[in-house]
Amino acid sequence: MTESNLFNSWLNETKPYQAGKTFEEIARDYGFTKDHILRLAGNESTIGASPKAIKAAQESCLSSNFYAEPKSESLLKTLEEDFSGDVSLDGLAFACGNGMDSMIEHCLTLFTKKGDSVINISPTFIYYAFAAERHGLEIINVDREIKSFGDTTKEYFIDLKKVISSIQENTKIIFLCSPNNPDGSVIELDQIKLVAQVCQEKNIILFVDHAYIEFTDRKRLDVREIIKNYPNMIAGYTFSKAYAMAGFRVGYALMHKAIQERFLTLLTPFLISNSSIVAAQAALKDKEHLKRVVANNNSQALLLEQELKAFGFEVYRSHANFILFKTSNKDLFERLLEKGIIIRKMLSLGALRITVGTADENQRVIKAIKEINS
Numbered sequence: 001m002t003e004s005n006l007f008n009s010w011l012n013e014t015k016p017y018q019a020g021k022t023f024e025e026i027a028r029d030y031g032f033t034k035d036h037i038l039r040l041a042g043n044e045s046t047i048g049a050s051p052k053a054i055k056a057a058q059e060s061c062l063s064s065n066f067y068a069e070p071k072s073e074s075l076l077k078t079l080e081e082d083f084s085g086d087v088s089l090d091g092l093a094f095a096c097g098n099g100m101d102s103m104i105e106h107c108l109t110l111f112t113k114k115g116d117s118v119i120n121i122s123p124t125f126i127y128y129a130f131a132a133e134r135h136g137l138e139i140i141n142v143d144r145e146i147k148s149f150g151d152t153t154k155e156y157f158i159d160l161k162k163v164i165s166s167i168q169e170n171t172k173i174i175f176l177c178s179p180n181n182p183d184g185s186v187i188e189l190d191q192i193k194l195v196a197q198v199c200q201e202k203n204i205i206l207f208v209d210h211a212y213i214e215f216t217d218r219k220r221l222d223v224r225e226i227i228k229n230y231p232n233m234i235a236g237y238t239f240s241k242a243y244a245m246a247g248f249r250v251g252y253a254l255m256h257k258a259i260q261e262r263f264l265t266l267l268t269p270f271l272i273s274n275s276s277i278v279a280a281q282a283a284l285k286d287k288e289h290l291k292r293v294v295a296n297n298n299s300q301a302l303l304l305e306q307e308l309k310a311f312g313f314e315v316y317r318s319h320a321n322f323i324l325f326k327t328s329n330k331d332l333f334e335r336l337l338e339k340g341i342i343i344r345k346m347l348s349l350g351a352l353r354i355t356v357g358t359a360d361e362n363q364r365v366i367k368a369i370k371e372i373n374s
């Protein structure tokens, strides 16, 4: 056997995940101290995790000579308690893993085989297509439509007919992201129900990605109630965004018990570290901190959106902690970088995406753009 045919053939063309230059690389390349750099590229919170979560994690380090719980049982229980505060979870259950990325990965393992297809409604979170490619799957891209408003405001939306008519015999999963990364548009529940119904009829999994749901009117958009009637649905969540805990790598998903039992068999034992389990539990209980992060975001997002429009940029309506925009200034990304501000270049869209920061951080961004434009 030669070295090359040891590898799965469909992996030959794959490229590594492009997360952008690291914070450390930028500090080195531009000669900045790390505290000069403003990180607004990854839709992370700049406010920081709940102090109670940090304290719990620090204390847990003292027992880090021991393995964590095999399936993060205590975190699953805390999630159930937290969620059942406003909806009954009868017949449903959680699984958790290293970020929602790992939930997506496990769905692909559970439900697909090489040669199957998944539906990717683009532009959307790039990890769906990235992971599907690594599983040898065909990726059916359905483009989102764009609505224009009177000024420079735009909004992406989904044409459900196009999504449904793109389903093939070999389609196994549809990914619906709401709010969607990279633009922040949302999908109303009646639309999700429609797709769920079709998925149920055609025996397809509907994965609804709610990474940013905490920033929205949850009652209006969260699928927890409708998932009960559609056993093929899975809803993914994460501690990386509104809980400000991206570095802890904890994601979770809600699904019917029958799927969850199979899901748990896939997880490597002791998957989530002790520190991450206790930090996530403490964060779930610290509602005041979550409220602070969300309130900061929702007020600052509005201000930032107005400021970006005032520069004449084309701005996409967002319900999340980031804003997608287009500018004719082709150098804006680089020029902001020279000032220590990292945002995200969305190459395929010819657009930029910026995470919403605190009032001071947003002022720094606006001032920097004014200087660049002058």
Ligand SMILES: Cc1ncc(COP(=O)(O)O)c(C=O)c1O
Residues within 6 Å of the ligand: 042, 043, 098, 099, 100, 101, 102, 125, 177, 180, 181, 209, 211, 212, 237, 238, 239, 240, 246, 249, 250, 251
């Ligand atoms: C829409 C969406 N889903 C999932 C993720 C991954 O989240 P996690 O950090 O939990 O892996 C991200 C990360 O940016 C995202 O934007």
